[in-house]
Amino acid sequence: MNRRAVLQGAVAGAAMLPATALRPAPLDGPIEGRALAGDEAHWARIAAQYDVTDAVIQLENGNWGMMSRPVLAAYQDAVARVNRDTSFYARRGMGADMRSVVDRLAAFLGVDQDEIVLTRNATEALKALIGGYNRIKPGQAALYADLDYGSMQASLEASMARRGARTIRIALPEPASHQNVIDAYAEAFENHPEIRLVLLTHISHRTGLQLPVREVAALARARGIDVIVDAAHSLGQVDFDIAGLGADFVGLNLHKWMGAPLGVGAAYIRKGRVSAIDPDIADENPGSGGISSRVHTGTVDYAASLTLPAALDFQAMIGATARAARLKALRDRWVGKVRGLPGIEVLTPDDPRMHGGITSFRLSGRTSEAENRALAATLLDRFGIFTVHRTGLASGACVRVTPALFNAMADVDALAAALREIADGDIVTRSR
Template structure:
């Protein structure tokens, strides 16, 4: 039986802030050396060129057990499978914790949160004292939404296609407290930044306190001009909350560059962290005035950790985030973004141009979309198309249906191959002819 010292050394190696190619993580010992060698020889190669290098991405795919599934997973915008090294890290932490949870969870694993906070801050380009680790974007953004001190009659501007849980949160505040919640309606895809920004600008009144904007619209993949909206709002003294659930870990950006006040995301989407992990960021000067969603002994303190008093939760899942960051940085954020966009364009352009009855609900311009794309077929509603793809071809997508949208959302990831997308295209061709 290994000694306590060996266990501590294992945990120290797994949680220390280190580069993706250091020798102190599972990613380095499994794939890091090979990727580092590739990057050394192709370091100056543009990300767009790497996006088309099938040999490189074939190697990356080997890091995902999902790539060996008989079911073709094309709903990575919902939850992305974690790489094998992330799965193994979580399993290792679980085995350790289960030997004595009250000791190994609280006195050993819990000590890894501060190094992890530093690692997330590095990825986000932010101060670690502005980063809180939680379970998903809903928890992060609901903490902000319900924690803001708003008065009856204060106004909040959102969008009709913001994520449902955020719409519900604002609606609940409206019903209980009398704040005014307004939703803008857009005709997506939209390819005019000024038109989008103007819609928010024109909705502002002297009572407007907050704008809530989704970075990447989950229904159809529209990328919103967040920075321009934030700049416009700040000129008028209005704070901005950004829902980054579908942008963080996919688009190559740093959170402070968006110029928002608050940001929440799920790490189990494109970052491929363990399912049930998320992150909240807010400007340091706002922390003291936001009430925590879950009680804290000092709820008005200016310490980001007040948003982490969640009681007992999964420490192994939290610590698995570190390996997901290693994997992400090992590939390179810009290479990853361009690869996923290339995969979306590969199938979407072919479907639009050569398959009858097909309609896209997402822009094909790089500034307005990346991995998520909505597709529909004349004569079928979205649930019918979604069901046909799965029952006939074992292709897992998701139907997106509300008063404004009726399409199937298709979202590849870095483990998706061109052969996989050819399978999707063949299925769409066959369904269109039937």
């Protein structure tokens, strides 16, 4: 299956279009953005700005995102400059340039510059927030759920043990609904008054479930519980603003859905709350009190960070509402064709408040890691569709589907057709 052939007619001549030609008009309003979601000619022009492999239909885009051609060109220029000028640039001008990158990101996020610090990824940001959180006391507890990222679960376990506290783990309801997820957290808060910190993953990397973070954060705040939000998969996948989440601490990723080079993330600490996070143990000026003292990374890929404005420019050209609507439309297309098929279990709810582009599924009753690894292998080997199996759910393993902006509706139609054939014939190779 050659996905390029699907797009060939639509993208002819569009590969080198300037960014201004990709968008016929400002289309970031809610109504216009949603209306644009099904315009295949428009999205083919966007897709032509990505160099996508011909080898497979790529539906596993959650690991990291692809840079568009303009962003890749900017990154290559930045790599060349950093490599050429080395310390002559680093000690004379790069500091100001990096500060302007932070200023630009803060403006994009709608927060103050002193509320944001760059990291290499969301994991590093969240490790700093979880490991540095100092408001927990012996005998108190932190809460997390089965759908939270494994490294963040481990971080909470280690941090609480170090501080003489404990962790409480809950399994989120399945099937999930907006209300029963809220109720699950409310019940945990009620049953465990010792909870003083909760980790909320805005969009789960396991199933794509989007939590009602604002509502749960409000419940937590009323009980004096602080909230750390893992927004690794939500920034750029769904349209939201940080302030609206109602959390004081957020870890962000910029090389997944925002299309920056690998190695760019950020931590957000709301103004006035930085003292709740200890300075990094390597920071030489822990008394400075600023957010930058909470993360100490050392030498990083400066070219990657310097490319961030180009990535933000490209995403601004697409528009947040249009981008989110397109990813949902791709997801809804294949889910609408397979939900209800005998033998197929779609795990992510259809409520638009509860998902972005990611959705996971399994064959009914097939919950083991081996069975879902085999299912992903069958999709690849027999149908040329690349997905990934996920584990860690209380209910068992699954297969995750993650479309990107370069995917066409024909790509997800091919997935739906493959799943129908698999469900009809039960052709999964169990031994893989």
